[in-house]
């Protein structure tokens with residue numbers, strides 16, 4: 001298509017978001033200087049961004065807009081080392097000095113707290129010093145992870161350079177069977193296209209299966225967009241989005257144009273089985289029925305991928321009244337204080353505790369092996385999180401399998417990786 005044709009074509013959701021943020025028509029492939037709507041840092045990467053900010057802007061400098069910065073504590077909470085405690089102190093002091101919205105150690109995982117507290121709205125451009133910032137695209141925002149040095153300049157100027165990404169639309173049609181979840185869909189997609197299959201693309205999840213999904217289910221998929229290399233994962237805002245955001249949404253959300261230019265790939269999920277990513281790659285994905293017997297030492301039900309109320313509820317329902325299998329350690333961590341309270345009121349916390357699991361306060365927990373709940377050499381972890389590379393959850397001689405909350409629930413009571421449809 002010639003230049004004329006291109007300029008006349010409609011725009012993708014991402015192109016529209018960048019056009020608004022850059023205050024000029026933005027097309028895929030172009031470089032733009034864009035205004036940031038919200039910038040998030042957390043306890044691990046935050047201190048570096050703060051130090052970088054003072055280096056760039058000078059001692060005593062003020063951030064560009066304190067109301068657009070969110071600081072969260074989630075990776076090492078409650079502080080698990082003196083270093084972590086010092087990082088927390090430093091961020092609290094910075095927040096106080098700059099007048100920044102500051103959530104303390106028990107609010108939950110940044111990627112859950114941001115959307116549930118109204119810091120993410122459709123059409124916004126959001127950056128965070130964490131690779132899973134892409135999660136917020138479930139609400140129709142363009143959200144992406146950036147480095148701490150880039151964040152330092154965002155703090156100083158409120159702007160950042162981007163290359164507007166091409167869009168890959170992942171059209172997912174069909175009805176998911178009982179106990180098959182959006183986690184199985186995203187694992188299958190990553191297994192099919194590979195861990196680098198969507199490098200620097202804006203992945204738009206669409207199709208009848210996505211339309212039927214809740215925000216929690218959509219977040220599981222946008223969360224894992226980075227695991228196939230995507231710059232962002234998005235879902236066009238619809239009625240589900242509007243309902244989730246009713247407290248905060250004041251205007252009609254923007255959507256992409258029908259005649260926009262994008263690549264498209266299709267999946268039919270009518271017959272999809274529960275999927276598992278085997279060690280040590282997220283794209284090493286097989287249907288659970290094709291796994292050999294895999295005995296597990298530890299189960300982690302939580303993380304920004306699958307630590308929401310719906311996830312806990314599904315795992316609990318699959319477990320029924322059965323106890324956690326002998327010799328298995330099950331760690332349950334609700335993704336946020338709000339999700340914890342929902343689980344508490346629904347009796348799920350009691351149910352997990354009675355079954356022999358342990359329920360921890362909202363945080364990242366064992367997800368990245370940087371805090372508690374590590375596995376030892378030769379041990380196998382089954383985890384509802386998003387990464388399983390060597391050493392991710394502790395010993396480099398351990399193994400991590402990734403799965404849905406339904407598979408986690410089924411496996412908790414059998415002690416080996418189990419198809420939840422057989423329980």
Ligand SMILES: CC(C)[C@H](C(=O)O)[C@@H](O)C(=O)O
Nearest residue numbers: 044045075129130131132368
């Ligand atoms: C600590 C942080 C930089 C990291 C990320 O960016 O993803 C972590 O959250 C992870 O999941 O590995």
Ligand code: SF4
Nearest residue numbers: 132303304364367368
């Ligand atoms: S839960 Fe895991 S993936 Fe999510 S932000 Fe925390 S460490 Fe990263």
